[in-house]
Amino acid sequence: MHAHCTVGLLRANIIRWMLVTVRDFVCQNPGLKARTIASRLGFERPVVNALLHAHKDTFQQDEASCWSLLAPAELQVEFGGKTWLTAKDVERLLSKAGSPLDSPCQRVVFSLKASSRMMLEALARLLALSNQLSHAGKTVILDFTESRSTATYLDRLGFFDHLNRTIQVLPIRSRRGLSRQYRGNNDGLIEFRAIDPAQEESEIPLLLERSFVACAGDSYSVAVMTILSELYSNVLEHSGASTPGFAGLQFYKATHHIQAVISDSGLGIVGTLGSVIEQRYPKVAQKIAASKDHAGVALLKEVFSSGRISQVDAEGRGLGLRRSRDFAKKFRARISVRQRDFELRIHHSNDQVTFTHDTNLVRIDGTHICFDFMLDAPGNAL
Numbered sequence: 209m210h211a212h213c214t215v216g217l218l219r220a221n222i223i224r225w226m227l228v229t230v231r232d233f234v235c236q237n238p239g240l241k242a243r244t245i246a247s248r249l250g251f252e253r254p255v256v257n258a259l260l261h262a263h264k265d266t267f268q269q270d271e272a273s274c275w276s277l278l279a280p281a282e283l284q285v286e287f288g289g290k291t292w293l294t295a296k297d298v299e300r301l302l303s304k305a306g307s308p309l310d311s312p313c314q315r316v317v318f319s320l321k322a323s324s325r326m327m328l329e330a331l332a333r334l335l336a337l338s339n340q341l342s343h344a345g346k347t348v349i350l351d352f353t354e355s356r357s358t359a360t361y362l363d364r365l366g367f368f369d370h371l372n373r374t375i376q377v378l379p380i381r382s383r384r385g386l387s388r389q390y391r392g393n394n395d396g397l398i399e400f401r402a403i404d405p406a407q408e409e410s411e412i413p414l415l416l417e418r419s420f421v422a423c424a425g426d427s428y429s430v431a432v433m434t435i436l437s438e439l440y441s442n443v444l445e446h447s448g449a450s451t452p453g454f455a456g457l458q459f460y461k462a463t464h465h466i467q468a469v470i471s472d473s474g475l476g477i478v479g480t481l482g483s484v485i486e487q488r489y490p491k492v493a494q495k496i497a498a499s500k501d502h503a504g505v506a507l508l509k510e511v512f513s514s515g516r517i518s519q520v521d522a523e524g525r526g527l528g529l530r531r532s533r534d535f536a537k538k539f540r541a542r543i544s545v546r547q548r549d550f551e552l553r554i555h556h557s558n559d560q561v562t563f564t565h566d567t568n569l570v571r572i573d574g575t576h577i578c579f580d581f582m583l584d585a586p587g588n589a590l
Contacts, residue, residue, distance in 0.1 A: 223259070226251065230259055231266060231277065238276035245275065283313035287334075288321025295329040295544070295578065299551070299569055307570035308341055316341055319351035325358055328365075328458040329578040332469040333546065335367060335400075335454070337572050340473055342372040343451065351378040363387065366399035370454050395422035396459030403453035403472060405444060413437040416457050416468050423459040423466060424583055431535040438532040439470050439543075439577050447474035453574070464583035473574035476547045477529075478504040481517060489517055502567045508545060508552045509563055537561055539581070546576035 233249055234240070240248075246256040260267045260275055268278045285305040287293055302308070308316045318334065320326070326334065341348045350371075352359040359382060362368060366387030368377065387399040398419045401412050413436040420432045443453065453472035460466070485507065486493040492510055499506040511517050512533045536543055537556040544553045550567045 226255070227259060227263065227266075230256060234267065234275055235277050239270075239274045241273055242275065279312040281313065282315040282317060283308055283311045284317045284319070286319050286321055287326065288324045291323060291325065293324055293326045293330050295327065295333055295546075296566075298326065298330040298333055299566065302337075302570045303568075308337065308346070309344060309571045309573075313346075315347040315349070317349045317351060319353075320355040320358055322354040324355060325361075328456060328467040328469055329544070329580075331362070331365070331367065332454070332456070332471045332578070333572060333576055335370060336471050336473055336574060336576060338375055339370075339372045339451070340573055342374050343473075348372075348375045349378060350375060353379050360386070364399070365397070365456065365458075366391075366401075370400050370402065370452075395419055396461065398455075398457040398468075400454045400456040403440075403444065403455055403470070405447040405452065405472070405474060412455050413440045416455065419457050419459070420466060420468065420581075424581070428539065431538060435532045435535050435541075435543075435579060436468060436470075438529065439579065442477065442529055442532075443470050443472045443575050443577060445480075447472050447575075448480065466579075466581045466583070468579040469577065471574070471576045476573065476575045477511070477545070478507055478547050481507060481511070485517070492517060502550055502565070504547055504550050505552055505563075505565045505567065508547070512543075512552075512554055512563075513561075533561065536579070542580040544578045544580065546572065546578075548573055 229249060230245065230251075233245060237245075237248075242257040242260055243253050245251075245260075246253040249256070260269070264278070266278060267275050269275055283306060285302060285308070287298060287301055289301075290297060318338065338348050338350065352362075356379070359377070363382040363384055364386040368382055369385075369387055371377075391399055396419065398415050401415065403412065413433065416436045417429065417433040420436075421429050424432075440455065447453065451473055453470070453474075455468070455470045457466065457468040482504075485496070492507075496503055496506040496510065501509070507517075511529050514530065532543065533554055533556075536554070537559070540556045542553060542555050544551060546569075549569050549571055551565060551569060553564045555562045555564065
């Protein structure tokens with residue numbers, strides 16, 4: 209009896225292992241017939257065929273008898289694992305779950321786990337992606353059941369003021385309007401403000417600059433105003449969006465860290481410049497083509513390094529991002545630029561400028577810029 213149970217358990221484990229192996233293979237190689245799957249994996253065809261047909265909740269067969277994974281009804285993305293989640297953490301967790309905008313799933317659930325919070329840059333990307341999913345006709349749910357204190361902070365930040373009304377928030381969507389009630393009462397927080405692509409609003413960079421200076425000191429005023437104004441203007445110039453973007457700022461007192469974000473869901477910097485680069489800047493196009501970098505990364509590096517690249521044919525245009533980089537270099541700040549499927553980061557330290565990047569990110573349309581500043585960084589003491 210004992211031997212019989214042992215054999216049965218062993219057989220069940222083998223079948224379970226084969227199922228996982230076949231599932232992972234079909235996920236990476238959809239559209240193959242059972243005999244090809246069996247041959248590639250070194251399994252017997254009748255066994256694979258029986259396995260596929262026995263798990264119609266996992267696999268689906270088309271009219272040509274080719275197999276693929278059955279699309280789940282819902283895409284779930286859980287944000288957790290750390291007390292403070294950075295944009296890089298959010299990107300990693302999104303990549304692990306799959307691209308929500310490109311997924312066949314029509315229902316997307318984002319949940320923030322207990323004891324986890326998001327930095328401003330991460331929240332800005334979550335807000336932009338959620339709105340883009342809703343605009344694409346998908347059902348979106350933000351679940352803060354395990355992190356209700358974060359939901360209260362998001363209300364104060366104005367997150368829900370800019371979140372599409374069709375998006376469901378759990379356990380309940382706040383209607384207190386804390387951002388409107390306390391707006392302007394905290395120098396270390398600029399609540400999310402709408403950016404209208406049809407009208408440049410000079411108040412937004414001015415508000416960001418005033419808050420920054422209140423936290424960091426007057427000596428940063430000119431440099432920060434230049435950086436924020438140029439970043440803001442550049443996002444507007446390359447927008448082409450039909451929906452408003454947003455901007456905000458947060459000062460983290462415990463770490464003496466300031467983040468300012470400017471987010472837009474339009475065509476993006478690379479999206480607009482890519483269409484004119486070959487005709488207007490053939491030498492730059494040749495340089496990018498010869499680069500070993502991702503084409504978008506190479507183009508953004510050129511924009512931040514040399515400037516003078518603009519979709520507008522006018523003298524003096526295209527210098528904004530380079531000017532921002534020059535000023536950021538003076539006090540060792542970091543600028544990150546998130547585009548459709550990649551991110552470029554510009555670091556400044558010891559009078560040096562370095563670039564790092566990530567490619568093959570999940571799709572988030574538009575341009576999402578973060579200006580990162582550490583007050584305690586060497587050389588930044590007032």
